[in-house]
Amino acid sequence: MRIALDAMGGDNAPEAVVQGGICAARDFGVTVQLVGQPEAIETELAKHKISGLHLPVIAASEVIRMDESPAAAVKNKKDSSMAVGLRLVKQGDSDAFVSAGNTGGVLATALFKLGRIKGVKRPALGTIFPTETEEGHCFMLDVGANTDVRPEYLLQFALMGHCYARQVLEIPSPRVGLLSIGEEELKGSILTQEVTPLLKRSALNFVGNVEGKDIPTGLADVVVTDGFTGNIYLKGVEGIARAIQTILEREIRSRPLALLGALLARGAIKALRTRLDYRNFGGAPLLGVNGVVVIAHGRADSHTIRNAVRVAIQASEHNLVQTIRSGLTEYISMNGSG
Amino acid sequence: MRIALDAMGGDNAPEAVVQGGICAARDFGVTVQLVGQPEAIETELAKHKISGLHLPVIAASEVIRMDESPAAAVKNKKDSSMAVGLRLVKQGDSDAFVSAGNTGGVLATALFKLGRIKGVKRPALGTIFPTETEEGHCFMLDVGANTDVRPEYLLQFALMGHCYARQVLEIPSPRVGLLSIGEEELKGSILTQEVTPLLKRSALNFVGNVEGKDIPTGLADVVVTDGFTGNIYLKGVEGIARAIQTILEREIRSRPLALLGALLARGAIKALRTRLDYRNFGGAPLLGVNGVVVIAHGRADSHTIRNAVRVAIQASEHNLVQTIRSGLTEYISMNGSG
Numbered sequence: 001m002r003i004a005l006d007a008m009g010g011d012n013a014p015e016a017v018v019q020g021g022i023c024a025a026r027d028f029g030v031t032v033q034l035v036g037q038p039e040a041i042e043t044e045l046a047k048h049k050i051s052g053l054h055l056p057v058i059a060a061s062e063v064i065r066m067d068e069s070p071a072a073a074v075k076n077k078k079d080s081s082m083a084v085g086l087r088l089v090k091q092g093d094s095d096a097f098v099s100a101g102n103t104g105g106v107l108a109t110a111l112f113k114l115g116r117i118k119g120v121k122r123p124a125l126g127t128i129f130p131t132e133t134e135e136g137h138c139f140m141l142d143v144g145a146n147t148d149v150r151p152e153y154l155l156q157f158a159l160m161g162h163c164y165a166r167q168v169l170e171i172p173s174p175r176v177g178l179l180s181i182g183e184e185e186l187k188g189s190i191l192t193q194e195v196t197p198l199l200k201r202s203a204l205n206f207v208g209n210v211e212g213k214d215i216p217t218g219l220a221d222v223v224v225t226d227g228f229t230g231n232i233y234l235k236g237v238e239g240i241a242r243a244i245q246t247i248l249e250r251e252i253r254s255r256p257l258a259l260l261g262a263l264l265a266r267g268a269i270k271a272l273r274t275r276l277d278y279r280n281f282g283g284a285p286l287l288g289v290n291g292v293v294v295i296a297h298g299r300a301d302s303h304t305i306r307n308a309v310r311v312a313i314q315a316s317e318h319n320l321v322q323t324i325r326s327g328l329t330e331y332i333s334m335n336g337s338g
Numbered sequence: 339m340r341i342a343l344d345a346m347g348g349d350n351a352p353e354a355v356v357q358g359g360i361c362a363a364r365d366f367g368v369t370v371q372l373v374g375q376p377e378a379i380e381t382e383l384a385k386h387k388i389s390g391l392h393l394p395v396i397a398a399s400e401v402i403r404m405d406e407s408p409a410a411a412v413k414n415k416k417d418s419s420m421a422v423g424l425r426l427v428k429q430g431d432s433d434a435f436v437s438a439g440n441t442g443g444v445l446a447t448a449l450f451k452l453g454r455i456k457g458v459k460r461p462a463l464g465t466i467f468p469t470e471t472e473e474g475h476c477f478m479l480d481v482g483a484n485t486d487v488r489p490e491y492l493l494q495f496a497l498m499g500h501c502y503a504r505q506v507l508e509i510p511s512p513r514v515g516l517l518s519i520g521e522e523e524l525k526g527s528i529l530t531q532e533v534t535p536l537l538k539r540s541a542l543n544f545v546g547n548v549e550g551k552d553i554p555t556g557l558a559d560v561v562v563t564d565g566f567t568g569n570i571y572l573k574g575v576e577g578i579a580r581a582i583q584t585i586l587e588r589e590i591r592s593r594p595l596a597l598l599g600a601l602l603a604r605g606a607i608k609a610l611r612t613r614l615d616y617r618n619f620g621g622a623p624l625l626g627v628n629g630v631v632v633i634a635h636g637r638a639d640s641h642t643i644r645n646a647v648r649v650a651i652q653a654s655e656h657n658l659v660q661t662i663r664s665g666l667t668e669y670i671s672m673n674g675s676g
Contacts (some may be wrong), residue, residue: 181569214577231519261601262605
């Protein structure tokens with residue numbers, strides 16, 4: 001398997017990205033194609049022992065910066081690491097593309113280079129949240145690709161989320177919930193009220209509205225929302241988890257006995273951190289484009305990159321694109337519309 | 339000062355509500371008017387020592403249930419505890435109304451009984467979130483009153499939030515942020531992009547877009563959003579804080595040394611819990627109606643109710659309604675529109 005990795009994308013590129021790519025090549029036994037400015041990549045590669053690993057460097061002269069306008073970037077930077085990496089996927093020379101770069105840039109380039117799967121109205125970004133139960137998790141989409149959506153897009157997000165959960169996460173009959181502000185059907189926005197009957201009529205295992213508080217308790221395997229709300233939830237949860245850590249550390253430091261206590265409890269604290277650490281989930285698959293694309297957090301470190309490559313491998317192994325394609329076709333043939 | 343308390347509202351009514359009312363009357367030296375079914379209230383009062391406290395019982399024969407349709411409740415239950423309590427405020431017989439009941443019911447009844455402050459397009463629910471900094475907090479609105487909004491509503495929410503933060507929270511020049519999905523102005527939904535120029539043109543101390551992750555770091559004193567997104571954020575944060583506690587407890591219990599450690603660190607853990615405990619913030623003021631109305635969490639216990647009464651007292655003492663009224667008038671006279 002060959003994974004194209006955007007060596008220039010993310011706040012910590014190329015250093016952390018190349019290092020993560022090396023870890024992935026070693027741990028998963030795959031070829032990691034490092035796409036970007038060859039000199040910068042070679043400098044990083046020289047810092048590591050890489051004999052026996054498959055780490056070809058694929059030249060791309062331009063870099064799409066984190067703060068760059070996606071539309072302009074796609075138009076003007078034809079030789080960006082994103083454009084080159086996604087071209088590899090398009091041509092069948094890579095099985096997937098992974099980037100921690102400018103999310104809008106990846107989205108726009110992926111749409112331009114790979115196009116949408118036939119019938120897909122809008123691709124969506126999905127991400128996994130940990131739940132309280134051991135090994136439990138919840139897949140939410142969209143978390144940022146589409147800020148303004150229509151009911152039929154949300155129905156498709158639900159379908160694509162169902163395909164991902166069943167095929168890649170191996171949940172036999174994924175429970176699909178709609179993110180809203182009350183359990184009752186009547187509660188919610190105009191959008192959620194309009195999408196509810198569509199979800200109820202679908203063949204999906206729709207479990208109704210779920211609230212933000214229900215996600216950690218594992219009430220649904222797939223949670224559907226628009227990209228604005230999903231992104232607010234994602235960043236909110238990330239922020240509060242970090243704040244809790246900051247406050248707890250401060251309170252512990254100010255108490256000598258507590259400091260000793262924290263030392264004794266460090267195994268438990270570490271287990272909690274691991275459970276909450278977004279880095280372990282690696283990256284967010286972009287569902288609905290003609291190829292496997294995984295977007296990692298902009299602040300991704302090498303560990304995150306390694307795990308994002310793992311997400312890409314899993315999606316490729318489980319034929320994500322084909323799964324969504326057949327899922328949609330089946331649905332359209334049953335219901336007469338996407 | 340007289341605070342009308344909905345003795346029948348909330349999952350733990352009347353027991354916890356009456357108890358909270360008693361605590362408030364004792365701790366703050368105010369009159370707490372217990373509104374609801376007299377027998378049920380008297381039964382609860384009989385369980386406590388209340389001599390010397392001002393706790394008049396105000397009869398209201400009907401109860402608006404937590405799952406009831408707000409519109410139907412307002413129409414059909416003319417003698418509900420909400421209707422009676424809000425009538426007291428309207429008639430000047432109470433300084434504020436506090437309820438942990440059906441949020442939609444309180445909203446609808448407040449609109450019907452008190453009406454909007456002249457010029458206010460939509461009232462909004464605000465709530466305080468803790469920040470990492472000691473004593474820091476962030477006031478967010480709307481967190482649930484308006485699921486679908488227009489840019490001009492958000493501008494008014496910002497104005498009302500500014501008034502609340504300056505007058506009641508005593509922050510001299512509150513920094514106002516717009517909840518969005520990226521710091522850059524171009525990021526966000528159609529709604530946030532439309533409201534940005536309005537906020538920039540206003541006389542408010544507008545600090546631009548803030549993300550969910552910025553709220554705990556204290557980047558803004560007031561954060562404006564629609565009621566759908568705000569409620570998702572609120573419940574999401576609540577859920578993750580609880581999940582973290584659950585996971586940490588489980589991890590500690592499974593390790594004997596960690597259990598000892600947690601015992602030694604219990605002061606720090608307790609301080610963290612206190613800092614995060616939504617109960618300490620008491621209730622969400624409803625801004626924009628002609629009277630002080632505070633809505634407490636449906637699962638409110640007596641401690642929450644006590645603190646919700648405190649929020650109501652503060653808002654009354656600081657002339658919240660008059661402040662918003664003058665703030666809006668001033669703004670309209672300066673800008674020619676609300």
